[in-house]
Amino acid sequence: MNQNFFINNRIRLGKLMKDNSLAVFFSGRKIQKSADQDFPFEVDKNFYYLTGLNQANIVLTLFKKQNDLKATLYIEENDPILVKWVGMKYTKEEAALISGVNQVVYANLFDNHLFAYFNNSRYQSDCVRHVYLNLERSSLPGYTNQALEFANLTMTAKYPEVTVINAYEMMVGLRMIKSEEEIALVKSSLKTTKKGIESLMSHAQAGLYEYQLEAYFDWQVKCDGNRDLAFKTIAASGKNATILHYEDNNSLLKNDNLVLFDLGARTEFYVSDITRVFPVSGKFTARQKAVYDAVLDVNKRCIAYLKPGLSWAEFNKFAKDLLTQHAYELGLIKEDQEISKYYYHSIGHSLGLDTHDPTLYDWGIKEGMIITVEPGLYIEEEGIGVRIEDNVLITDEGCENLSSEIIKETADIESFMATYKK
Numbered sequence: 499m500n501q502n503f504f505i506n507n508r509i510r511l512g513k514l515m516k517d518n519s520l521a522v523f524f525s526g527r528k529i530q531k532s533a534d535q536d537f538p539f540e541v542d543k544n545f546y547y548l549t550g551l552n553q554a555n556i557v558l559t560l561f562k563k564q565n566d567l568k569a570t571l572y573i574e575e576n577d578p579i580l581v582k583w584v585g586m587k588y589t590k591e592e593a594a595l596i597s598g599v600n601q602v603v604y605a606n607l608f609d610n611h612l613f614a615y616f617n618n619s620r621y622q623s624d625c626v627r628h629v630y631l632n633l634e635r636s637s638l639p640g641y642t643n644q645a646l647e648f649a650n651l652t653m654t655a656k657y658p659e660v661t662v663i664n665a666y667e668m669m670v671g672l673r674m675i676k677s678e679e680e681i682a683l684v685k686s687s688l689k690t691t692k693k694g695i696e697s698l699m700s701h702a703q704a705g706l707y708e709y710q711l712e713a714y715f716d717w718q719v720k721c722d723g724n725r726d727l728a729f730k731t732i733a734a735s736g737k738n739a740t741i742l743h744y745e746d747n748n749s750l751l752k753n754d755n756l757v758l759f760d761l762g763a764r765t766e767f768y769v770s771d772i773t774r775v776f777p778v779s780g781k782f783t784a785r786q787k788a789v790y791d792a793v794l795d796v797n798k799r800c801i802a803y804l805k806p807g808l809s810w811a812e813f814n815k816f817a818k819d820l821l822t823q824h825a826y827e828l829g830l831i832k833e834d835q836e837i838s839k840y841y842y843h844s845i846g847h848s849l850g851l852d853t854h855d856p857t858l859y860d861w862g863i864k865e866g867m868i869i870t871v872e873p874g875l876y877i878e879e880e881g882i883g884v885r886i887e888d889n890v891l892i893t894d895e896g897c898e899n900l901s902s903e904i905i906k907e908t909a910d911i912e913s914f915m916a917t918y919k920k
């Protein structure tokens with residue numbers, strides 16, 4: 499991603515800030531896994547969106563004064579001993595080049611700079627009275643992050659006269675509407691995802707374990723140019739496919755099973771999120787095909803229905819009503835409300851730097867959003883779970899299916915499988 503993307507994102511945020519205000523964003527920190535091992539570092543996505551930097555313990559400040567926006571990065575200095583163990587951190591020049599921030603300084607200046615921004619001992623018109631923080635919440639017990647701690651330990655404790663404003667919703671609003679560069683990266687992820695799906699399907703056979711199918715996908719993603727997984731691959735055969743976030747992937751594939759896989763590659767943090775279903779034997783049974791085609795019909799009709807101006811409630815109702823009709827035809831239900839036994843999630847979500855990209859649901863569906871369309875029917879008593887998930891870009895009067903190249907029709911799946919069956 500070019501630095502202009504990050505510069506432009508900072509300008510867009512700056513326009514939403516009050517005059518004489520400061521925004522402070524943290525890149526995140528390493529989290530201990532066990533003993534001297536850490537979890538792989540995952541950068542704060544709002545920080546990344548404003549800087550393009552992917553490293554722990556960096557701070558970005560944006561100071562808005564008389565409609566001028568000054569960005570400063572605070573980075574850690576390289577320690578020559580540590581460099582021999584873990585390699586170089588960003589130099590000032592590298593951080594400046596990636597982010598387009600001209601002022602890059604070492605982190606030891608941060609506290610002094612803060613005091614200068616908030617110092618009101620001699621009244622100056624540019625004294626900062628409002629500070630924006632990325633106060634993301636989580637329902638996890640004990641959850642904390644650098645911004646929440648900064649709000650408590652620095653702002654409340656040392657600068658109680660300064661008003662803290664939550665920038666999180668502002669960031670979510672900016673991230674919801676995708677730029678051309680972001681759309682291109684999602685498309686690039688989908689290309690890799692397509693290759694991985696074809697690798698996984700071509701190797702499928704009874705007697706393998708689900709985790710072996712998972713490995714074919716993951717291997718292809720790694721091979722395809724230093725990409726990552728968007729999330730842990732779900733490979734669920736038979737009844738396992740009725741568990742939405744099944745992650746064990748340790749059952750044996752049987753010839754009469756359908757396999758549902760829900761997976762995606764990510765490229766420079768921009769993800770794809772695709773679900774497909776295929777028969778281990780290479781041939782759908784009549785019943786499997788009936789269920790599959792019902793879900794496929796809903797998938798296609800939802801994509802045809804999508805356009806800017808719809809509310810999420812309308813979109814969800816449209817999908818649920820169609821799935822309900824099909825459930826009657828499949829002999830699954832006798833009353834409308836019984837559908838919740840066979841369909842128990844919502845029709846889609848935003849996609850971007852996160853797989854479930856944060857969303858302001860009140861905005862409804864808007865042009866420039868990338869969302870998933872993923873109807874499903876899960877029939878535990880028959881060991882059949884079908885979900886068909888595409889990724890679509892909302893356009894001015896409808897939507898464009900970004901994953902239309904990924905195999906989806908039963909006839910195509912059967913002929914693809916047949917070329918790999920001996």
Ligand SMILES: [Mn+2]
Nearest residue numbers: 771870872887
């Ligand atoms: Mn999804």
